[in-house]
Amino acid sequence: MVAAADAQNYAKKLGISHGMVVQELGWDSDTDDDLRADVEDAIGDELLDEDADEVIDVVLLWWRDGDGDLVDALMDAIGPLSDDGFVWVLTPKTGKPGHVEPSEIAESAPTAGLTQTSAVNLGSWTGSRLVQPKARAAKR
Incomplete structure (x- = not known):
């Protein structure tokens, strides 16, 4: 039961709540199914994939070393993002x-027009929260 209690904390740690539209990018066989299930339970719906055309509240971007250019991936992620939406870059923990x-995320975020605000521990993954500067969001 402890594992279930821990898993139920993932969506809360990520600031994800009922009714939010969450898109998942970079899914692969190594992603954390407990985290994914908790987010789906919290929002009351399924995660959207890269083909979604809705306005997105939160993007979960699973990112690993060797996945390509993080700046390009972030630029793609923010396209459908709502003005107050945010991106979580989920990366394997040190040693995995x-x-x-972390410096790769810190350097890539501003180039993509994002600001890193926080980081959280998510089991074998680490989450880095990226937001759009308020001035930019207001111009949209």
Whole structure:
């Protein structure tokens, strides 16, 4: 029961609540199914994939070393993002295959027009929260 209680905390840690529209990018066989299930339970719907055409509240971007250019991925992620929406870049923890140095996220975010606001521990993954600057969002 402890694992279930921990999993129920993922959506809360990510600031995801009922009714939000959440898009998942970068899914692969190594993604955390407990985290995904908790987010779906919290929003009361399924996660949208990269083909979704809705306005998105939150993007979960699973990112590993070797996945390509993070700036390009972030630019794609913010296209459908609502003005007050945000992106979570989910990366494997230090020592895990595919680990991404935090400096890569810190350097890529501003280039994509985003600001990093926080980081959270999500089991074997780490989440980095990126937001659009308010001035930019207001111009849209």
